[in-house]
Amino acid sequence: MKLSIYYIDAFTNSLFSGNPAAVIFSNLDNSKVMQNIAAENNLSETAFISYRDNKYFIRWFAPECEIDLCGHATLASAHVFFNYINNDTDIFEVHSKRNGVLKVFKNEDALYLDFPTDQLFPSTQHNEVFNSVGISPIDLYEGRDDLLAIFENKSDIENLNLNVEAIKKIDKRGLIVTAPGDDCDFVSRCFFPSTGVIEDPVTGSAHTSLIPYWSKKLNKNKLIAKQLSKRGGVLFCEHKNDRVHIGGNSVLYLKGEIFI
Numbered sequence: 405m406k407l408s409i410y411y412i413d414a415f416t417n418s419l420f421s422g423n424p425a426a427v428i429f430s431n432l433d434n435s436k437v438m439q440n441i442a443a444e445n446n447l448s449e450t451a452f453i454s455y456r457d458n459k460y461f462i463r464w465f466a467p468e469c470e471i472d473l474c475g476h477a478t479l480a481s482a483h484v485f486f487n488y489i490n491n492d493t494d495i496f497e498v499h500s501k502r503n504g505v506l507k508v509f510k511n512e513d514a515l516y517l518d519f520p521t522d523q524l525f526p527s528t529q530h531n532e533v534f535n536s537v538g539i540s541p542i543d544l545y546e547g548r549d550d551l552l553a554i555f556e557n558k559s560d561i562e563n564l565n566l567n568v569e570a571i572k573k574i575d576k577r578g579l580i581v582t583a584p585g586d587d588c589d590f591v592s593r594c595f596f597p598s599t600g601v602i603e604d605p606v607t608g609s610a611h612t613s614l615i616p617y618w619s620k621k622l623n624k625n626k627l628i629a630k631q632l633s634k635r636g637g638v639l640f641c642e643h644k645n646d647r648v649h650i651g652g653n654s655v656l657y658l659k660g661e662i663f664i
Contacts, residue, residue: 405664407432410488411447412480415606415637415652422637423606424657425480426450429489435470437664443467448601449477453485453498460485462498462506467600472502472549475517475608475650482508482515483654514640514651521646522547522613532574536595537581538565547613550594551576554617555583558591561632568597580610582617588638589627590618606637611650619643 407430416422426445431454432438442450442465449471452463462481464474482496485508496508507518524545533553534540539560541553551574555561561583571579578596585591592614594607604610611629618641619625629639640651 405432407662407664409658409660409662410480410484410656411658412483412654413657414476414479414483414654415608415631415639416635417653417655419655419657421635422652422654423448423476423604423635425474425477427453427477427481427484428662429453429455429484431455438463438465439470441465441662441664443600448596448599448604449474451477451481453481460496460498462500466596469599471599473500473519473609473612475519475611476606476652478506478508479515479517479608479650479652479654483656486510486515487656511651514653516640516649516651517608519609519612519648519650521616521643521648524552524613524617527551529574529576532570533579535570536567536574536579538567541581545613545617546576547580549577550596550610550613551579552613552617553579553581555581557583558586558632561591561593564593566595568595568602571595572597580607580613582614585628585630588630589622589624589641590614591630591632593632603633605633605635606631606639606652608639608650608652611639611641612648615641615643615648615650 527546543554582592642649
């Protein structure tokens with residue numbers, strides 16, 4: 405079997421930054437093989453997009469497990485779709501297992517994800533967060549997949565004392581930490597060691613939690629966000645009630661073939 409594969413740096417306009425994702429358009433439907441490919445790629449996500457019944461379907465795999473929702477790999481998939489599959493349309497629509505129909509649309513400045521808004525509930529896992537990052541959050545919430553920990557300022561986010569084993573013990577997929585930004589509306593970092601990704605460079609899905617929180621906190625619907633990983637990334641955000649729009653640029657790093 406021979407499959408075309410693309411590596412796209414998402415949420416950036418320059419190579420070697422943002423979040424890299426592998427993208428494969430294929431009707432491959434073997435979960436074991438897909439997981440092996442994702443482990444071999446060893447990126448935070450590999451996206452598989454199939455086409456049947458006049459619809460596109462998407463699945464995302466981290467190195468160690470399948471993921472329910474991934475923003476940067478969906479943005480990367482749209483980059484491939486618009487540039488190599490169909491450049492005559494402005495909307496890329498995919499169907500997901502647990503989050504329904506997802507869309508990516510072109511705008512003048514970027515590609516924008518159209519994702520469902522996460523629901524946040526107060527959490528009592530304060531001790532777990534303190535053990536994980538060495539500082540207590542001023543507020544803490546549980547979302548669909550992750551804990552969302554709120555801190556006072558950007559330097560708190562930059563200077564965390566990480567304990568990866570403690571993060572794995574959190575009763576959620578992972579941990580999102582966030583604070584107000586100095587040159588943007590808010591900053592964040594994201595940790596998912598249970599999936600094989602200690603720190604995710606730029607996390608679109610996390611912003612389904614971050615955007616509704618900061619939109620309410622700052623009383624504004626349009627926001628600029630930065631993720632403070634080593635690679636870094638910028639996201640253009642808009643809160644639209646039960647949906648969020650998450651915008652970013654993307655660039656091609658590699659196009660090739662894999663042989664199975």
